[in-house]
Amino acid sequence: MKDQDxxxxxxxxxxxxxxxxxxxxxxxxxxxxxxxxxxYKSDVSTYYYTIMIGASIVYNLxxxxxxxxxxxxxxxxxxxxxxxxxxxxxMQFVRIFIIPLRASTAVVTVAKVEQVVMGSGQFAKCVVYLxxxxxxxxxxxxxxxxRSRTLKAYLATLGEEVRRD
Amino acid sequence: MATLSLQHIDKIYDNNVxxxxxxxxxxxxxxxxxxxxxxxxxxSTTLRMVAGLEDISNGKLLLDGKDITQTPAKDRDMAMVFQxxxxxxHMTVYENMAFSLTxxxxxxxxxxxxxxxxxxxxxxxxxxxxxxxxxxxxxxxRVAMGRAIVRTPKVFLFDEPxxxxxxxLRGSTRREILLLHKRxxxxxxxxxxxxxxxxxxxxRIVCMSMGxxxxxxxxxxxxxxxxxxxxxGFIGLPPMNFLDVTVKGDRLEGEGxxxxxxxxxxxxxxxxxxxxxxxxxxxxxxxxxxxxxxKVFSNENLGMNTLVHGNIMVGGKKGMKLTGKxxxxxxxxxxxxxxxxxDRMHFFDKETTNAIREGK
Numbered sequence: 001m002k003d004q005d006x007x008x009x010x011x012x013x014x015x016x017x018x019x020x021x022x023x024x025x026x027x028x029x030x031x032x033x034x035x036x037x038x039x040y041k042s043d044v045s046t047y048y049y050t051i052m053i054g055a056s057i058v059y060n061l062x063x064x065x066x067x068x069x070x071x072x073x074x075x076x077x078x079x080x081x082x083x084x085x086x087x088x089x090x091m092q093f094v095r096i097f098i099i100p101l102r103a104s105t106a107v108v109t110v111a112k113v114e115q116v117v118m119g120s121g122q123f124a125k126c127v128v129y130l131x132x133x134x135x136x137x138x139x140x141x142x143x144x145x146x147r148s149r150t151l152k153a154y155l156a157t158l159g160e161e162v163r164r165d
Numbered sequence: 166m167a168t169l170s171l172q173h174i175d176k177i178y179d180n181n182v183x184x185x186x187x188x189x190x191x192x193x194x195x196x197x198x199x200x201x202x203x204x205x206x207x208x209s210t211t212l213r214m215v216a217g218l219e220d221i222s223n224g225k226l227l228l229d230g231k232d233i234t235q236t237p238a239k240d241r242d243m244a245m246v247f248q249x250x251x252x253x254x255h256m257t258v259y260e261n262m263a264f265s266l267t268x269x270x271x272x273x274x275x276x277x278x279x280x281x282x283x284x285x286x287x288x289x290x291x292x293x294x295x296x297x298x299x300x301x302x303x304x305x306x307r308v309a310m311g312r313a314i315v316r317t318p319k320v321f322l323f324d325e326p327x328x329x330x331x332x333x334l335r336g337s338t339r340r341e342i343l344l345l346h347k348r349x350x351x352x353x354x355x356x357x358x359x360x361x362x363x364x365x366x367x368x369r370i371v372c373m374s375m376g377x378x379x380x381x382x383x384x385x386x387x388x389x390x391x392x393x394x395x396x397x398g399f400i401g402l403p404p405m406n407f408l409d410v411t412v413k414g415d416r417l418e419g420e421g422x423x424x425x426x427x428x429x430x431x432x433x434x435x436x437x438x439x440x441x442x443x444x445x446x447x448x449x450x451x452x453x454x455x456x457x458x459x460k461v462f463s464n465e466n467l468g469m470n471t472l473v474h475g476n477i478m479v480g481g482k483k484g485m486k487l488t489g490k491x492x493x494x495x496x497x498x499x500x501x502x503x504x505x506x507x508d509r510m511h512f513f514d515k516e517t518t519n520a521i522r523e524g525k
Contacts, residue, residue, distance in 0.1 A: 008277055012277045015259035015293050015294060016260075
């Protein structure tokens, strides 16, 4: 890419929002929803009715809200929302070890019959959904940080500040 | 840019209502043509036919000599600016201006350069991150123009772009359009019902009424030598006075007045001797004199001029109305009696309503 094209691309950022990062955030929310729907697929008595699943539901709501707000933040090249997204992304990977992994190894007895709480197929799906969601968050954050720093440096040469609309 | 030729164009709607009759016009490269006329005269319909938004019932439309009568609107390489701006409210000014190019999948860097160049021309550089709702009417209209400019179309079409603006903004935006035309040297078709816009902007004016072209000419031609009563009455503010008179030798006799004819005027009206004609006098051609007695009923001071409205006196009674635009500040009271003369007169055939010209 020529230097002139690079300069034009950076200059475009003054007027074009960071839709790439923003859309990745929305994708992360979508896969988070897939994960949560997936986890309730199996009917395994009262296995899920614990404090853990209650906390998971609350965190899920917090995640969606935070990810949505961050999607709006990174759209306008705000660096601080990128750090929120890094946290959210890492947490998606951590969540694999909280419910899906435990459920995949758990067995419950329903009507004197032992049942696997989460089959390997369902487990794989949950892991994939959380991984994609986490990767989307981290990628959105990475792209957001690079772009916001590039824009900030460019605007500094022009004597302007990053817009906050 | 481009030349445009409209040949024998008719517009007949499905319900058999004909909106445009035999429209003929050749637009030269870089020319600004203004279509002017009252509401419902077919000017917007003509523009929409040129844009491809309305089918052409009969006739041909040529762009650079190529027949585009049946060409879809998107392939005509024309950009239209609408009265209501037609901007996308959820997009910023930049995005609005870049939208058409984005749809064409042009290189984003090229789009960026074009948008910035257009914004520079229209003085919108500082507004690029704003949404249309944050802009004034004039700025919105400039965005609409910018959206047209970035496409670098062959022909620009303007459909009453200033009608939504207040009087002051209309004046400044009008000047901007004129500067834009001079800068881009673009072929433009501009529709308006405002004769001031027509007179100030146009290289040539097409005056329309009831779907018919009444006259095509430069602003001066339409003002100075109107082809018929309609053009004479439509162009000029305040409108021209029309008085019924009879040609009697070297004089024109009207109800309560008589005005002398010059030798040139006499020869122009030679074939009308003894016949009734319509005498047209622009208010600015009414001067204080000795020919026509007028009873004043209204006096409007405009600063440099005074508009005096009155009735021609016919044996002590009020006759035909007459408006004069007298120079300077006048303070006539209601029922004051003054005498005026006409320093320039236009003559129209009473039956055909066409202007009477020498040698015709």
